[in-house]
Amino acid sequence: MHRRMVLTVAGVIAALAMSGPDRGASAQAAARGTIKGHIRLSGEEPGNPVIRMGKDPMCATVNRGKQVVQETVLASLDGSLANVFVRLQGTFPATPVPSEPVTIDQRACVYVPRVIGVRVGQTLQVRNDDEIMHNVHSLSVKSNTFNVSEPKAGMVQQFKMKDEEVMLRIKCDIHSWMTTYVGVVSNPYFAVTNKAGSFEIASVPPGTYTIVAWQERYGPVMKTVTVKAGATATVDFAYTGKEKPPAG
């Protein structure tokens, strides 16, 4: 009798342990899949122009001795493309919007990073790291419009993203070459390719989705991907270099 009770209590404790937060998270992870991929440019790399910063001598001074380029097509020798925004399209179960802001810096008279993603409802913050006056001007066709000055180093402006918008271009009216692109999306399943042209989207619910890649000069390309629980799906994209640039 006593032994049976001990075993029962031990079983309950074990069951509780298995249903604890860690176990729950790992069980959930096992029920999800991952998408990995690589994006390359198969055509000739066009190169990027060096930015002429002579209009603002302070920017020219900050960058003296450097060749800062307009990173419109950031490709390596093997064609691997960085700064491509990749996302899943579709309807997904609701997930909490991160409370931490996504940050873009105005550093040495360019926006860093050039391409980034943020959730609808999340805060995007733009920080001026320069002792130079900049402004932050979004060119939204939705409700993500803002246009504010950041005259001093250390200033931070925060904006809550209201609508899905792929892509939202942000510029600086004072320095016409300063540009960054923000993918504002309603689900957490997005990524930006690194310098090796690679991306990874984790914890994706099983299912079949449209996956869309967007490149600043060559625009969107899409494929279909099927994600299985506990497995990794691979999706590679190749731009020819002849794709039409996005309008506007």
Place this chain on the structure above:
Amino acid sequence: MTVKNDFIPKGDPMRRFHWLFVLSVGVFIVGACNSSQPAPAAPPAPQFRLTASIKDIMDAIVDPSADVLWESVATIVSARGTEERRPRTDEEWATVRRNAVRLLEATNLMVMEGRHVAKPGEKSENPGIELEPEEMEKLINEDRPTFVKFAQGLHDAAMPALKAIDDKNAEGLLDAGELIDNACENCHLKYWYPNTAQADEAKKSGAANPKKG
């Protein structure tokens, strides 16, 4: 008192015939004059035979010509290295000049009366962002002088490029490229994608209105 009237023939049938002949000729001349009054004028034959749309001209002449000017002077950095791009030989300068001339004269082609924005039935490639061709055409026809000023604005913006080319001044050509870019964008904000945030800003700053010529 009698009045001698030699003018009125009397008696002689030959003289009477002569008088009738003179009268008939007079009547004929008056009739002929009347018949040469202008009939309802036929419309003049068209002076030009327009074939292409404004969109065609943009695609075939303006855009590629401007690209040659913009891309002729630049420092290009790629994974392969750095390229200082600028015309160096006479032939390279001549190529750039041909494109400057094409761009300049295309501004006249665009404003010719009767030229349509696009082919019938052609649709916007980005509806909602760009206007439809018929909407652009309506905007142009509602205020044609403004459209002409935008086109002339592009012409005038391209003139410094031609001068820089004739002077073989690469830096000048680079600077002129920015003027051309601004002229293009101002016109696009007015007629192509006027409902974007950029267009709103341009309206506030006055950039979407051409300079008074």
